Amino acid sequence: MKVTPWQVSGKIDYEKLIKDFGLSKIDDKLLERIKSHTKELHFMLKRRVFFAHRDLNWLLDEYEKGNKFFLYTGCGPSGPIHLGHLQTWLFTKWLQDVFDVELWFQFTDDEKFLFKDKSYEEIQRWTYENMLDVIALGFDPKKTKFLIDTKHANILYPEAIKFAKKITFSTVKAAFGFTNENNIGQIFYTSMQAVPAILPSKIKGKNIPCLIPLGVDQDPHFRVARDVYPKLGYLKPAIIHGSFLPPLTGKGKTSSSDNKEANIFTLDSPKEVEIKIKKYAFSGGQDTIEEHRKKGGNPEIDVSFQYLKMLFEPDDIKLEKIEKDYRSGKMLTSELKEYLIKKINAFLSEHQKKREKAKKEIDKFLFKK
């Protein structure tokens, strides 16, 4: 297993990640506490799609004292948006809605340029394309501010060097596994990702708590930066960690750059979705219908079921029935896949319309000093 912001591979052992990264597990008590504020719990919390955190109890202490937090998350624009991206963002949107808070959204175009074998121009195109997808998810433009690292460098770089001054190469070497052959932009980059967590505090001249929903692979950035925040007079941000939506083939993490065919992208047509699910979605079912009827399928390893559980079937009762029927053999893999295909295509059909409208809305989201 390897989990860094730039590589996720092997079989993911979340218990081990919690231990290695020093995270806290999300337990029932914490969920009850969140529910006392949100009335309903998001299914990604109930199902532990978001499974771990840092300082979430502290954040709720502050919230209960009337000290509202803001949300910070982001997108590394190096390719088309896939379903894996949506998981964190849909959950972030829910947090924004139920807590009625500001969201700062960072597009790390510098990072992707520095880490990918892609041109600056290509990364700029993806930044534009990815912004459309984020807007299409329905974030409130009055409460959402986009930062693009290169476009907002006047605001980000002067703060980033304050973090950079307190982080040595030894530290990033240990946190990210860098070597002497990493380029000096990659080495510096983590300072840029640290900044949005303090920016509203900096601008308003008082400390505002921050909650960062992220995929757990992004945690190392904040493991490094969290030591620095107090040294600069800021609060450590709280973090809530999401697990990885598996690629259709079932192994590792979905990625916009690799396995083009084994991922579903937001601009895929209904036909493409159908073909990909039917062809690639790893099945937990049996080899023949007869065998399946007799032995039943295994939803734990079935990617279609995981997609429903993690992203496309918010209804617990429906999901439970599917799980039961699939496990018993009453529901076939082909039926499960059909169900998922309909769910995905219904979502994408709406999403694509909203994404088209988003082309006129970008300016409303870009942060202006």
Next chain:
Amino acid sequence: MKVTPWQVSGKIDYEKLIKDFGLSKIDDKLLERIKSHTKELHFMLKRRVFFAHRDLNWLLDEYEKGNKFFLYTGCGPSGPIHLGHLQTWLFTKWLQDVFDVELWFQFTDDEKFLFKDKSYEEIQRWTYENMLDVIALGFDPKKTKFLIDTKHANILYPEAIKFAKKITFSTVKAAFGFTNENNIGQIFYTSMQAVPAILPSKIKGKNIPCLIPLGVDQDPHFRVARDVYPKLGYLKPAIIHGSFLPPLTGKGKTSSSDNKEANIFTLDSPKEVEIKIKKYAFSGGQDTIEEHRKKGGNPEIDVSFQYLKMLFEPDDIKLEKIEKDYRSGKMLTSELKEYLIKKINAFLSEHQKKREKAKKEIDKFLFKK
């Protein structure tokens, strides 16, 4: 001897530097060629205060083809301006005047923040103070553009990451002697210094030759970056290298941060200048007047004479007479010092007036996109 952009110590052996850094010596032929364009040669060229170069013949080839260059130099704002700073800038001003070219002037406030144990706010104050000194030297605001790294990060950072992507930690380790304990801002910084040499080309969409007058300690930045310019489709800048004005005590390089008492600053009063020169300026004279009259002084090691030669006595005939008289014993150390004190105070008196006026002129110099 140690010569890096952040440390100059030991006895400076310029012949060794030329060899170690791979520079070309400025020879009579090159001086003749420059003179064919400038009519008069600046005394700092004749006296080899500027002693080495990279690609200056190529730059003149281009110039002779009608392809004008621009100048790029800078200032690391971490303290008050001393006489050592003035050397490069006065020479740069002459180049601007005689070749009638644009000057891009970079204030590396990020660098100084990252390398000095000083606060961000203090570095910002020095940036303002140092800009006044630069303006006071009389640069033409119509042809001079100031870049402040943090204030112009929107322009500089997106280009800097293009350099950074092509420079590894191994490379900066070798060029600057960095270790794993250097901070990640220091490691990235050289990319920011590389950018102004391409900025006019970037903005105008065509390659414009660049000449960088600098103190030779700054050469390692460009030794690293010069390999990268062609990879990004730009020309390698030409460089002209200045030697170090010695501190009054005679060893190493003047510096605004160290040896406060052994350096003369632009805001020193006439009395302070007098006391510093009389008390600290290392003398090449003999211990007693009798001995001096008999054996004479040694101008090569006499700091007052070096200050006249390098900075304050442009008149060759006068300098030659002083040298002769001092060497013969006709001129005493006290007389030499008096002569220098008058020269410095005449300069500073004018400079301080112009510096006061400069407070209203900063905006005219700041680059606006």
